[in-house]
Amino acid sequence: MAVQLTLLLGAASLAHAQTAVNSARVWPAPDHTRLVLDLGSSVEHSVFALENPSRLVIDIKDTSLKVALDRLDLDGSPIKRIRSARRNGNDLRVVLDLASDVKPRSFQLAPNQEYGHRLVVDLINENAPAQKPSSKPVLSESNDSKRDIIVMIDAGHGGEDPGASGPGGTREKDVVLKLAHQLKDAISSIPGYTAKLTRDGDYYIDLRSRTLLARKENADLFISVHADAFRTSQPRGASVFALSQRGATSETARWLARNENRSDLIGGVGGVSLGDKNEVLAGVLLDLSMTASINASVGVGSYVLRNLGSVATLHKPGVEQAAFVVLKSPDIPSILVEAGFISNPQEERKLLSASYRSKLAHAISRGVQSYFNDTPPPGTYLAWQKRQGKSAGGLSSYRVQRGDTLSDLARRNATTVSRIKQLNGLKGDQVVIGQTIKIPTT
Numbered sequence: 001m002a003v004q005l006t007l008l009l010g011a012a013s014l015a016h017a018q019t020a021v022n023s024a025r026v027w028p029a030p031d032h033t034r035l036v037l038d039l040g041s042s043v044e045h046s047v048f049a050l051e052n053p054s055r056l057v058i059d060i061k062d063t064s065l066k067v068a069l070d071r072l073d074l075d076g077s078p079i080k081r082i083r084s085a086r087r088n089g090n091d092l093r094v095v096l097d098l099a100s101d102v103k104p105r106s107f108q109l110a111p112n113q114e115y116g117h118r119l120v121v122d123l124i125n126e127n128a129p130a131q132k133p134s135s136k137p138v139l140s141e142s143n144d145s146k147r148d149i150i151v152m153i154d155a156g157h158g159g160e161d162p163g164a165s166g167p168g169g170t171r172e173k174d175v176v177l178k179l180a181h182q183l184k185d186a187i188s189s190i191p192g193y194t195a196k197l198t199r200d201g202d203y204y205i206d207l208r209s210r211t212l213l214a215r216k217e218n219a220d221l222f223i224s225v226h227a228d229a230f231r232t233s234q235p236r237g238a239s240v241f242a243l244s245q246r247g248a249t250s251e252t253a254r255w256l257a258r259n260e261n262r263s264d265l266i267g268g269v270g271g272v273s274l275g276d277k278n279e280v281l282a283g284v285l286l287d288l289s290m291t292a293s294i295n296a297s298v299g300v301g302s303y304v305l306r307n308l309g310s311v312a313t314l315h316k317p318g319v320e321q322a323a324f325v326v327l328k329s330p331d332i333p334s335i336l337v338e339a340g341f342i343s344n345p346q347e348e349r350k351l352l353s354a355s356y357r358s359k360l361a362h363a364i365s366r367g368v369q370s371y372f373n374d375t376p377p378p379g380t381y382l383a384w385q386k387r388q389g390k391s392a393g394g395l396s397s398y399r400v401q402r403g404d405t406l407s408d409l410a411r412r413n414a415t416t417v418s419r420i421k422q423l424n425g426l427k428g429d430q431v432v433i434g435q436t437i438k439i440p441t442t
């Protein structure tokens with residue numbers, strides 16, 4: 001009786017659930033590789049690893065294969081070869097031959113605007129070079145330490161998450177990565193600044209991990225770069241966001257609920273550890289840090305927005321506030337820049353232009369520079385310089401980049417060619433890449 005019942009159920013599930021793998025993609029990232037299988041429907045599956053030699057086996061019930069998995073580009077991934085076979089008549093077994101052991105993780109994704117049902121298999125490389133522990137001493141910065149200001153730049157979306165897309169087919173994840181690179185170059189060219197990227201390729205990083213990367217690098221500022229979209233094509237212009245107080249309040253509760261986070265938090269606020277404080281006091285300290293971060297974020301956001309206004313249309317006249325997850329670092333000022341509306345055909349075209357993106361990048365970087373000139377973080381080169389009175393008289397240093405001309409530099413800094421020449425004792429109109437010159441600050 002029992003045997004018969006099993007057979008009947010087996011036949012029933014076979015009748016309605018047969019589906020296929022229609023296509024597949026591989027997204028290599030520094031610490032993991034993501035394999036995505038496009039399916040006609042959700043499936044039952046299991047994944048397990050085998051050693052000597054390293055393999056990963058993916059079993060999918062009632063599924064056939066309609067794509068040549070051996071044609072996938074495996075470059076940059078630990079996968080050496082992909083094989084497949086039928087199992088039990090109706091099931092599919094996919095075997096990944098691996099160059100090294102990995103920790104697998106798998107889950108299914110529901111359809112979105114770009115893809116249908118997906119089975120995602122992450123191959124996590126547990127031996128990936130760990131994030132270097134920071135060398136920046138938080139509590140014992142001496143009066144003459146001269147560390148760089150660290151700016152973490154986060155290109156939104158990536159990999160399986162394309163973000164918004166424009167009428168011409170431009171994808172947000174691609175255009176913001178290009179802008180992020182340009183912004184990194186612009187900021188790193190300022191003496192005393194180092195900019196880093198959360199992602200440097202077409203892969204996805206979850207939102208909490210992006211803020212964690214900023215914490216691990218002891219970032220002084222976090223900038224997430226995006227492009228907006230709306231269902232109609234009219235809206236346009238750039239915007240800058242900071243975290244809203246409401247988003248912050250729920251975040252405070254979340255941090256307090258997670259005891260293990262307490263001790264490593266607030267290192268930046270007088271080195272106060274929350275671990276040994278009672279709930280009420282811990283809440284007050286965390287609120288203070290969060291409120292200070294929001295105020296700083298709105299501050300830096302205003303400088304950035306003002307500078308963006310000189311090269312782009314602005315969507316709103318002031319810094320907006322919302323509960324974006326990537327802005328929820330309790331102790332790192334964080335802003336989110338929407339570079340324009342990708343859903344607006346003119347702005348889509350502009351965002352595709354390297355020279356327009358360069359203008360945006362320099363405008364954002366000028367905003368960041370003005371903000372930190374006013375309030376240099378303790379222990380930084382900028383703070384030291386300010387103490388030495390070297391920036392007295394409103395001068396800043398700038399390292400010349402490829403493509404810079406004196407007239408560009410003059411225009412970007414609201415000064416004149418002759419003033420820059422006079423300040424730097426330049427005879428001709430030529431500047432050399434890498435040369436550091438003095439520029440009057442406005």
Ligand SMILES: [Zn+2]
Pocket residue numbers: 156157163164172226227
């Ligand atoms: Zn976005």
